[in-house]
Amino acid sequence: MKKLFTLLLLMGYSAIAQNTYIHCGNLIDTRSGKVLKNKTIVVEDGKILSVNSGFVNPKTDNDILVDLKDKTVLPGLIDLHVHLEEESNPKKYIERITNNREDVALRATVFAKRTLLAGFTTVRDCGGTGVNIAVRKGINNGYVAGPRVYTSGRIIASTGGHGDRSNGRNLELVEDWGPDKGIVNGVADARKAVRQRYKNGADLIKITATGGVLSQAKNSSNPQFTLEEITEICKIAKDYGMKVAAHAHGDEGIRRAILGGVTTIEHGTLMSDESMELMKQYGTYFVPTITAGKEVAEKAKIEGFFPDVIVPKALAIGPKIQNTFARAYKKGVKIAFGTDAGVFDHGDNAREFTYMVEAGMPVMEAIQSATITGAEVLDLENSIGSIEPGYLADIIAVNEDPTQNVETLKDVIFVMKDGVIYKQ
Template identity: 55%
Template structure:
């Protein structure tokens, strides 16, 4: 009996000490995400999946703790990309054939692959703005359950368009094979269908709503910038989304479409290519975020030079719109518009997301502000800044690190050497 009691006591002691064990990180340089400077020699203590404490100097770890030595690195909050499409990646002419050859499972498996690449690139949270078959709803759930690896996903499921609009899945098809699409498939006309489409996305498990308020570049349709929603339709979408606790992200290149959306109370404008002074003033008045996606513009502008890479209807749009986005971003930033980081990855390659930082800095944004756009700014836009977006005690332990100083050389962000998500190390 005494022996059994001793064994039980030893087992309980082992369980209690393992439960009490922490992860201790020594950070040579530390960027909290709340300021514009680095701090030197800091210690972070991670308990379970949260930051328990942050202190100056390298504090010793106890025998049962795990010590992670990043004394030669700059430690930062996990990065956030507010505009990705995890289900696909543009690869030229064959991309337009995939809707005829791929099934739901194919898109889901592609999404799982690209999600892993995104996480290993240091992006621990993403906003996925458009599926084919709600595949990132399933992927989000799988990641949350721990049966798949990837970033924390906030998904719009299938985007909402009007008939013939940028996200109409029947665009470019012969009339003999065009599917019958409606609010369930994300195609609406009028306020009643607008409300129905939002409610369907709620039913499908979406976290946010995404609409295509103007024409787009890659859709097989003539205009890349015309307004495609009436103002009452956008207002109906925003009001219904608000009832269900969701915000509305808006694809928009043309100024009229984005103005209608801003006045309706959307959370963000994506791309914003032809943003004018009135649109900028409206964004500042309403607190609307701008998600620039400069990388996507660079990508399509470059590929438009290649004969046959895009369909004939797409190529002139890509050549005209793509080169303008970086300049629009520079003007918007200087005017004081709220900026949240976003790449439109899936147009460009997944895992290259951090290249966007370089383009932002080129356009006049200081490196610290560019980083914050993918940290606290993005978290505020998602309304999760009480949990993520900065390195502070009590917040979730999403942490990344690079060798070098990103405030002096922003290109080091392309070489993430350490990733922790929710207290678990996924890259070291």
């Protein structure tokens, strides 16, 4: 028995469980919307064991103490709209041709780690080449550091629509892509595309219900799916246990997406009051991505940053998203935090909080949109988004109380995910 114990120690196992005690000067309770004082979080085996009043000291020499008595502690943040495979730059469109999948994957691991260290412990990757599925696997298997990833794999789009990655290429070099690559035309294609995403290992479905800003196509707002196609996509997705996120700028495409049964509307730039009421009726969430709108509007002013066809769309759509968000919030539409990181630098996701607060949302509600609401969208409301016993130990800290200074969320100084400390 003694030999077995010695062997286990040599292999890295310990006979004594190691707990982590976190002393919190401030603790944000996302359930009540209150800032609690002087608490101790005890973490065991990757989960929160208890949340105690006062500063409780470790029970054994084997335990770890993290002193955050002069910091504000909150749950790991959730960004429901990122693109881990890319980051906007003037060479982006040529890189889609010159970069191999290995190049994309290696760079994505850097973006993933940067996102995690910024305090975002869970993200929803809303589309790429499919490499994002491999990135998720790599993170889950512990090969690379990154947030918990839920991904759509490839976007589902229509021929020539936003999300058709062959747009802008030499037509003689482009095949007539079909459902396997996410391009659909008709109900049968739509059905097959969803099943292909499931086969490839996607967690959710992302469609482009309207034109978009950064695609090399003229229109940013026209509807690009029929109601029947969207309804079929949502029906099959439900059969396979997946939800549907819909990129949409124009109001007709937004309306069709809501009626078709999507879970979230991404961007929603030109959304009418009628569509907002429809979202409330159907329980659809709005993921605004204000930061991306502001970023593309600024970058469009730099000559040569975007292809010419994109510039007028960026200048027209980008500045409007924040105002749409303000209207939707006042109307009582459910808001879930999402940024479109990748359109701007990964790791700068917390800029979104500042813009949300500028538009009239109280800081605590903005934080809740990135914690408990995001968890609801992912069906993880009993696992993440709150610091409670039994929840995964996704815990971050900032220097100040964000309800007094929202800018402090841009400077996360402590990150724990699944009980593992990645930044201290």
